[in-house]
Amino acid sequence: MICLDTNIIYHFLFETELTSASEKVIREAIIEGMAVPMIVYNELLYTVGAKIARIKHGVKGKYSFQKHIAKHGFPEEAIEKVNGFIRDFKVTILRDYQDPEELVETIRIYRLAPNDAQIALTCKHRSIKTLASFDEDFKRVPWLKGIP
DSSP states (O other): OEEEOHHHHHHHHSOSTTHHHHHHHHHHHHHHOEEEEHHHHHHHHHHHHHHHHHHHHOOOSHHHHHHHHHHHOSOHHHHHHHHHHHHHTTOEEEOOOOOHHHHHHHHHHHTOOHHHHHHHHHHHHTTOOEEEOSOGGGGGOTTOEEEO
């Protein structure tokens, strides 16, 4: 099983300079099976929703997006796009591993942002050794093999 980080899926869903690299990673990961922790699913919904709101409605920034959601609701297209990817590629959504002390310890020891530490710990406690991410920070985590 390969864990996918938010950025791999995002660059697959939207045409960017990293789309071809994302496509290659996902093609290879299909063989082993793919999973995302719930925190990645959450990040993905938010970033895809913000991108769609920016494209379709000119919404820029976190607070503008929150106001947009309050007025118009969360972009349904984002939910469909993310859930379509999850369904079409048979991605397993994992419950996040939750231990506040271990999370803080991981943040400190490996110099990670909280969400990244959460992803790393979920992989560790679900015996997932490979993480696909464009985030270089995961290279500091000894129990993870990073791709690409």
